[in-house]
Amino acid sequence: MGIRVDKRFRPAVASVRVKIRGRERRLFDLICFAANLAFHFPRPDINLEDLSRARDPRRSLARARSRLFGSQLRTTRAPEWARSGARLATFLTRELRARAAGPFPAGEKYDPLSVLLAYACGGIAADCAVPRDPILRAAWTTVVRVFAALLPSKVGTFRVDWLDRRALRILNREAAAGRRQGRAASGLRPGRAGRMLGLDPRLTALVQRSLRKNLIPSYEVRYVFYTRPGDYFWPHPDDEEDDANVFICLSHRVPRGSRRRSAFLAYRPDGSVERYELTPGSAVAAESQGLVHGREPVQPGERVTLLAVAMKTPTKMRKEARAKTT
Numbered sequence: 001m002g003i004r005v006d007k008r009f010r011p012a013v014a015s016v017r018v019k020i021r022g023r024e025r026r027l028f029d030l031i032c033f034a035a036n037l038a039f040h041f042p043r044p045d046i047n048l049e050d051l052s053r054a055r056d057p058r059r060s061l062a063r064a065r066s067r068l069f070g071s072q073l074r075t076t077r078a079p080e081w082a083r084s085g086a087r088l089a090t091f092l093t094r095e096l097r098a099r100a101a102g103p104f105p106a107g108e109k110y111d112p113l114s115v116l117l118a119y120a121c122g123g124i125a126a127d128c129a130v131p132r133d134p135i136l137r138a139a140w141t142t143v144v145r146v147f148a149a150l151l152p153s154k155v156g157t158f159r160v161d162w163l164d165r166r167a168l169r170i171l172n173r174e175a176a177a178g179r180r181q182g183r184a185a186s187g188l189r190p191g192r193a194g195r196m197l198g199l200d201p202r203l204t205a206l207v208q209r210s211l212r213k214n215l216i217p218s219y220e221v222r223y224v225f226y227t228r229p230g231d232y233f234w235p236h237p238d239d240e241e242d243d244a245n246v247f248i249c250l251s252h253r254v255p256r257g258s259r260r261r262s263a264f265l266a267y268r269p270d271g272s273v274e275r276y277e278l279t280p281g282s283a284v285a286a287e288s289q290g291l292v293h294g295r296e297p298v299q300p301g302e303r304v305t306l307l308a309v310a311m312k313t314p315t316k317m318r319k320e321a322r323a324k325t326t
Contacts (some may be wrong), residue, residue, distance in 0.1 A: 003033040003064065005116065011105070012113035016095055023076070023084040024091070026068045031139050033064045034123030035116045038234060041126075045183040048127065048230035048297050057126045065135055078134035085138030089145040092117070096150055110240065117143055121267070121292050122234035128265060128294050130273060137271075144292045145269040147237045151290025155266050155274065156210025160203065160248060163281040171197065171250050175223050175305050182227040190221055190307065197221075197248070198309040207246055207285045207311060215244055216317060220310035226262065227304075232297035235267055238288040242310040246285045249278035255301035262302060267292040278306075 005013055013032050020028060037057045042050045051057055066073065099111040108115075120143045124136055131137050147153070163171075170193045178185035190198070197203065198221030208215055224247070226232070238245060247264060254261055263275040264284050275296075276284045286293060298304060312320075 003029045003036070003068075005032055005036040006039060008108075009036075009112050009116040012099075012111070013116070016092075016113060019095075020088070020091060023072070023081070024088040026072075027081075027084055027088050027135070027139050027142060028092075029068055030061075030064060030135070031120045031124075031143060032116065033068075034061055034139065035118075035120035036123070037061065038119035038122030038126070038236075039116070041122060041234065044186055044233075045231075046233065047183065047228060048232060051126050057123060061123065061136070065133075069135060073135070078137075081134045081138040082141070085142040086145075089142045089149070092142070092146045093149045096146065100150075117146065118237050122236050125235050128232065128235060128296060130267065130271060141269060141271065144267050147290050147292060148269050151237070151240070152213075152243075152287040153266075153291035154211050154213075155276070155284065155286045155291065156207075157276055157278075157282065157284050158206050158210050159282050160197075160206065161281075162202065163197075163248075167193075168250060168280050171307070172305065175225075175250060175307075178223050179225055179227060179303070179305055181225075183225055183231045186222070186224045188223045190223055194223065194307055195221055197307060203246070203248075203309070204311070206283075207244065210285045211244060211287060213244070213287070214313060215311040216314055218242055218310045218312040218317065222308045224306040224308050225304070226295065226298045226302075228298070229300040229302075230297050232262070233295040235265070235292050235294040237290060237292050240289050243287065243289065243313050243316060244285055244311045245288045246283055246309040246311065247278070248283040248307040248309065249280050249304070250307055251280055251303070251305045252278060253301070253303045255299065258299065258302070262296040262298045262304060265294045265296060267294075 124140045174191040174193050178188040261277040263277045266274040
C-alpha cells in the first residue's frame with residue numbers, strides 16, 4: 001500500500017484497493033491519506049492555529065500528491081481527473097452500500113471504510129476552501145458525491161418566532177458559563193430552558209416542514225461555542241446515529257463594521273458551497289449525515305453561541321428502543 005492509515009482501517013482499505021487500478025487507485029490512496037490526516041486533527045475544539053506552520057496538513061497533502069502521481073501531474077488534464085473521480089465515486093458508492101449490510105468487524109459500530117472516508121474532506125480542505133488543483137478537486141468531489149449518494153442531504157432554514165428578546169436572554173444567561181470557557185465547552189448540556197427548546201413540538205414542526213421529513217427529537221441537545229479567532233470546524237459528514245441536526249443561533253456578535261459573519265457551510269457534488277449566516281433566533285436544519293458541511297472560522301471580535309438539537313425518524317427511535325430492551 002502506498003499510504004499509511006490507522007490500523008483499525010487497514011483491512012478495509014486493503015480490501016478495496018485491490019479492486020481498482022490506475023488513476024482511480026491513486027485517487028483512492030490520496031483520499032485515504034487525507035482522511036488519515038483529519039483523523040488525527042484535534043477535536044472537537046479545533047482552531048485554525050492548531051493547523052498552522054509546521055502542523056499545516058496542506059504541506060503533507062502536497063507531498064503525498066507529488067509522490068503518488070509523479071509524471072501524471074503534467075500529462076493528465078483536469079477533465080480526465082474529473083472522469084476518474086466520477087468512476088471512483090460510482091465504485092465507492094456501490095462498495096459502501098454493500099458493506100453497510102454488514103456484518104461489521106468485531107467492536108465496530110459502522111463499516112470502518114465509511115468511517116475513514118468521512119474524515120477525507122477535512123484532510124483535503126482543512127481550511128474549508130474547496131481545492132482548485134484538479135487532482136485534489138477530483139478527490140474532494142469524489143467524497144462529497146459518495147456521501148450525497150448514500151444518504152439524504154437536504155438543508156433548510158427558518159426563524160424560531162417565539163424566541164423573543166426575553167427568551168434569548170434566558171438562553172444566553174444559561175449558556176454564559178460555557179461561553180466563558182470557549183470552544184472547549186462545546187457539547188455542554190443545556191439547562192432547563194435549552195432542554196425545553198430542544199423538545200418543543202413547535203421546533204419539531206418547523207424542522208419537519210423545512211426538511212419535508214418526519215423527524216422527532218432524539219433527546220441530544222448541546223451548546224456549541226465559537227469564541228476565539230480561528231475557531232471553526234473542518235468539512236465533514238455527521239455520524240449516522242441521527243437523521244438530522246438543527247443549529248439554533250442564540251447569539252452572534254460581530255465586529256463593528258463587519259459585513260460578513262461566520263457561516264454554516266454546505267458543500268455540494270457540483271462544487272458549489274452554500275453559506276448560511278445565522279442571526280439570533282434563526283436556525284439551520286440539515287440532513288448532515290449525507291451532507292459534507294463545516295463552519296467558517298470566526299474573525300477577531302466575533303463570537304457565536306448555538307444550540308444543537310439532534311433528531312431521528314420515529315422508525316429509528318423505535319428500533320433503538322427495542323434494541324435497549326433485548
